Amino acid sequence: xxxxxxxxxxxxxPATILDVARTANVAVGTVSRYLNGFKIRRxxxxxxxxxxxxxxxxxxAVAAAMKSDLTHVVGLLAPAFDxxxxxxxxxxxxxxxxxxxxxxxxxxxxxxxxMEEALDYFATQRIDALIMAGAEELYDRxxxxxxxxxxxxxxxxxxxxxxADRVFVENRKASRRAVDHLIDLxxxxxxxxxxxxxxxxxxxxxxxxxxALNERGIALDPKYFAKGSWTMLGGSDAVEKLMVLDExxxxxxxxxxxxxxxxxxxxxxxxxxxxxxxxxVSFDDAPLFNLHEPGITAIAQPIERIAESLATVIRERLAxxxxxxxxxxxxxxxxxxxxxxxxxxx
Amino acid sequence: xxxxxxxxxxxxxPATILDVARTANVAVGTVSRYLNGFKIRRxxxxxxxxxxxxxxxxxxAVAAAMKSDLTHVVGLLAPAFDxxxxxxxxxxxxxxxxxxxxxxxxxxxxxxxxMEEALDYFATQRIDALIMAGAEELYDRxxxxxxxxxxxxxxxxxxxxxxADRVFVENRKASRRAVDHLIDLxxxxxxxxxxxxxxxxxxxxxxxxxxALNERGIALDPKYFAKGSWTMLGGSDAVEKLMVLDExxxxxxxxxxxxxxxxxxxxxxxxxxxxxxxxxVSFDDAPLFNLHEPGITAIAQPIERIAESLATVIRERLAxxxxxxxxxxxxxxxxxxxxxxxxxxx
DNA sequence: TTGTATGCGTTATCAC
DNA sequence: GTGATAACGCATACAA
Numbered sequence: 001x002x003x004x005x006x007x008x009x010x011x012x013x014p015a016t017i018l019d020v021a022r023t024a025n026v027a028v029g030t031v032s033r034y035l036n037g038f039k040i041r042r043x044x045x046x047x048x049x050x051x052x053x054x055x056x057x058x059x060x061a062v063a064a065a066m067k068s069d070l071t072h073v074v075g076l077l078a079p080a081f082d083x084x085x086x087x088x089x090x091x092x093x094x095x096x097x098x099x100x101x102x103x104x105x106x107x108x109x110x111x112x113x114x115m116e117e118a119l120d121y122f123a124t125q126r127i128d129a130l131i132m133a134g135a136e137e138l139y140d141r142x143x144x145x146x147x148x149x150x151x152x153x154x155x156x157x158x159x160x161x162x163x164a165d166r167v168f169v170e171n172r173k174a175s176r177r178a179v180d181h182l183i184d185l186x187x188x189x190x191x192x193x194x195x196x197x198x199x200x201x202x203x204x205x206x207x208x209x210x211x212a213l214n215e216r217g218i219a220l221d222p223k224y225f226a227k228g229s230w231t232m233l234g235g236s237d238a239v240e241k242l243m244v245l246d247e248x249x250x251x252x253x254x255x256x257x258x259x260x261x262x263x264x265x266x267x268x269x270x271x272x273x274x275x276x277x278x279x280x281v282s283f284d285d286a287p288l289f290n291l292h293e294p295g296i297t298a299i300a301q302p303i304e305r306i307a308e309s310l311a312t313v314i315r316e317r318l319a320x321x322x323x324x325x326x327x328x329x330x331x332x333x334x335x336x337x338x339x340x341x342x343x344x345x346x
Numbered sequence: 347x348x349x350x351x352x353x354x355x356x357x358x359x360p361a362t363i364l365d366v367a368r369t370a371n372v373a374v375g376t377v378s379r380y381l382n383g384f385k386i387r388r389x390x391x392x393x394x395x396x397x398x399x400x401x402x403x404x405x406x407a408v409a410a411a412m413k414s415d416l417t418h419v420v421g422l423l424a425p426a427f428d429x430x431x432x433x434x435x436x437x438x439x440x441x442x443x444x445x446x447x448x449x450x451x452x453x454x455x456x457x458x459x460x461m462e463e464a465l466d467y468f469a470t471q472r473i474d475a476l477i478m479a480g481a482e483e484l485y486d487r488x489x490x491x492x493x494x495x496x497x498x499x500x501x502x503x504x505x506x507x508x509x510a511d512r513v514f515v516e517n518r519k520a521s522r523r524a525v526d527h528l529i530d531l532x533x534x535x536x537x538x539x540x541x542x543x544x545x546x547x548x549x550x551x552x553x554x555x556x557x558a559l560n561e562r563g564i565a566l567d568p569k570y571f572a573k574g575s576w577t578m579l580g581g582s583d584a585v586e587k588l589m590v591l592d593e594x595x596x597x598x599x600x601x602x603x604x605x606x607x608x609x610x611x612x613x614x615x616x617x618x619x620x621x622x623x624x625x626x627v628s629f630d631d632a633p634l635f636n637l638h639e640p641g642i643t644a645i646a647q648p649i650e651r652i653a654e655s656l657a658t659v660i661r662e663r664l665a666x667x668x669x670x671x672x673x674x675x676x677x678x679x680x681x682x683x684x685x686x687x688x689x690x691x692x
Numbered sequence: 693t694t695g696t697a698t699g700c701g702t703t704a705t706c707a708c
Numbered sequence: 709g710t711g712a713t714a715a716c717g718c719a720t721a722c723a724a
Contacts, residue, residue, distance in 0.1 A: 014494060016701055027711040032703060041709065056490070061470045062417060063701035065408045066716045073450065073471070081439075086432030093427075093453040097460070102467060104419065104450050107439040114443070121448060124407045125419070144402065148360060232633075264637050287578075288634035291610050362717055373695040378719055387693070409717035412700045 015055035023051035035059055065126065074314060075122040076105045077115065077132035083257055083286045084303070091307030092131070099315050101128065112137045119145060129314045134159030136198060151317045153310055158200040165317060166329040167309045171201050171283075174299045174334035175208025175253070178281045181297070181336065182251045183216045186345040187279060191224040191249035193238040193259050202230075205255045205283055224249055228259040235262025243270060250345050251279040257286050260296065279342040295339025302332050361401035369397035381405055411472065420660060421468040422451045423461065423478035429603055429632045430649070437653030438477070445661050447474065458483045465491060475660045480505030482544060497663045499656055504546040511663060512675040513655045517547050517629075520645045520680035521554025521599070524627045527643070527682065528597045529562045532691040533625060537570040537595035539584040539605045548576075551601045551629055570595055574605040581608025589616060596691045597625040603632050606642065625688040641685025648678050 017035070021028040024047035034040050034048050051057070065071045074096055078085050093103050104127060106118035112135070119141050122130055130145065133156035143162055146152050152164040182190050192209045195202030206225075213220055223245060226238035235258060242249055243266075254260040260282035267274060274280055275294055282289065282298040289296035309330045363381070367374045370393035380386050380394050397403070411417045420442055424431050439449050450473060452464035458481070465487050468476055476491065479502035489508055492498050498510040528536050538555045541548030552571075559566055569591060572584035581604060588595055589612075600606040606628035610620065618624055621640055628635065628644040635642035655676045 017703095018701075028702085029704085029712080030710060033709085036703085039709080044710085056494075058466075058469045060472055060701055062408050062411045062472050063716090064703075066412065066701080067703040069716090071408065081427065081432040081436040083429070083432070086427040086429070086435075089432075089435075089451070090427040090453050090455075093451055094455065097452065097463075100467075102450050102452050102471075104448050105435070105439055106443065106448050107436050109436075109440065117443075120404075121446075123404045125448075126406055126408050148402070261633060261637060268637065286634065287607060288632065288638065291607060291614065292634065292637065293639045363719095364717075374718080375695060375720075376693085379694090382719085385693085390694090406717055409700090410719075412702095412717080413719045415700090
């Protein structure tokens with residue numbers, strides 16, 4: 001009975017805008033106006049500030065969201081948080097922080113069921129925007145989400161046909177440059193450890209590989225195509241197959257960090273020296289690639305600029321809630337970092 | 347004027363529980379009960395399910411949160427998303443997903459101002475629980491948060507004196523084992539590249555270093571203490587100082603991955619071979635440490651179990667909202683992974 | 693079991 | 709500028 005009154009330390013409900021209004025002797029509207037940065041009478045402002053202090057008032061974003069339909073939360077659907085996604089997340093988080101928002105993250109580990117679950121969760125949570133790598137299986141559901149008014153931004157992998165913003169890197173161009181580099185060094189038997197071709201980034205990296213070979217008059221040889229499925233295990237399996245070929249490749253282009261690591265591991269276990277026995281170039285750079293002996297020549301995505309671009313796109317989209325144009329696409333260039341893992345053939 | 351009616355594709359407001367009730371010819375209460383998994387009449391259930399389908403209804407977590415005071419969102423305040431935090435985040439995210447929750451993340455980059463900003467943001471968002479590494483500067487504010495009823499879980503660094511749950515690893519014991527290993531190999535001039543001693547994890551790792559030396563009768567020599575401040579740059583600076591000593595160390599214990607990388611980089615640039623010229627052991631393991639030549643002997647934190655423990659602690663705490671006991675502490679053991687970077691002295 | 697009515701903490705729309 | 713009041717969408721106590 002007296003419980004509720006006596007126990008005022010642990011379960012006391014937080015002060016509301018109403019409490020503040022009462023304590024400050026003003027109307028709730030006035031407090032609300034103050035909180036939202038509108039001009040109010042000076043005397044009132046001081047009263048309100050004092051009341052907020054004494055009551056320890058914190059405005060409830062959830063109640064505010066009911067009216068404004070804005071949660072100040074941005075969803076991020078990502079497969080994992082490896083080197084690339086970790087770095088990306090860090091910069092992204094810091095970038096949208098400046099707009100008063102934060103990231104609500106869902107990690108799906110390439111499981112389609114979890115992706116759908118994530119979409120449901122995000123829909124329920126009424127996030128302001130969604131950042132995700134496209135996945136064909138999700139077309140209908142993402143379409144619905146977009147249709148319901150949720151701004152979506154794709155990165156890494158496209159989901160074509162949907163009205164959304166997009167931030168990508170020039171996968172094809174960069175891959176071509178990487179393979180060009182190998183050709184420049186005299187390599188002709190160049191293998192690719194490819195990501196999933198259903199992913200646009202996987203497909204484009206393969207196309208870049210193809211471009212380079214075509215342009216330099218080197219015939220595309222299917223036996224030098226090894227699927228690595230983006231994973232470390234896939235990378236080592238791929239190298240395993242490549243090594244037993246009659247004419248094994250003299251150089252490898254690996255389409256991602258985990259696959260590169262797998263490849264290096266397999267090479268090492270089989271006593272193949274990089275770059276003496278075989279050259280390798282990796283798409284995506286890792287801090288330790290520089291320290292590895294030899295240093296791993298790699299394509300570096302401009303992670304910071306990707307994050308900045310994502311933040312900018314979202315900021316601008318959310319600043320004009322009514323517009324719904326066809327969506328913009330940003331394409332960022334990558335750098336190639338020359339280190340020791342690729343050397344002249346022979 | 348007719349705008350609102352004609353434009354029913356882009357701006358149509360989402361269906362509410364009320365719409366569902368109307369379409370299904372039942373009362374809102376019934377729909378609510380259905381949504382929350384209570385038993386209702388079969389015919390009604392079918393009507394409701396159909397209505398939800400046709401109306402494309404998605405329950406609003408924000409409205410629900412107003413009543414229940416539960417947002418199903420857990421805050422995570424982290425300094426960065428490097429190897430350790432990235433892996434941790436991934437497992438944590440997947441673990442709490444099973445409880446229907448997701449992580450709202452704020453990245454502070456060791457900036458106290460941003461940490462406070464994060465706390466404010468989290469308070470406003472009415473998260474269900476907060477996971478964070480302790481930081482002395484935040485004592486008062488976190489205290490207030492806890493006092494207001496927010497369950498807090500500390501990891502990595504403690505913030506002593508607060509009533510909260512805690513999930514840590516045995517930093518001291520593991521560090522001692524690492525240094526023991528070096529002593530076993532005959533090293534006597536063993537340096538530590540230390541993290542920040544204000545952080546409990548930094549302090550404990552130092553204590554473990556000290557324990558090992560003490561127990562084996564090796565005098566603690568202040569010139570072998572080098573502060574690395576957790577960063578890569580700090581790591582290389584520390585090694586720089588160590589190398590110009592009259593009697594440089596024959597072995598180094600580095601208290602974190604970035605510092606280890608910095609140390610290796612500096613060693614390499616100065617032509618010092620690991621382990622021929624100097625041995626090194628790292629606290630925290632990285633995937634590429636295995637590939638490095640030589641492999642880096644490292645202490646591996648049980649990241650998955652940390653994540654699981656955090657998830658469990660939160661699950662249980664949230665299952666008993668009324669209890670407010672003194673908080674439990676979980677201490678997890680680390681593994682030491684022997685590779686080639688430490689070898690007998692001489 | 694089901695329907696009704698009220699409250700959760702804000703913001704926005706009015707008159708004043 | 710300010711004060712009163714009506715939503716926002718859901719959950720729930722209570723009556724039926």
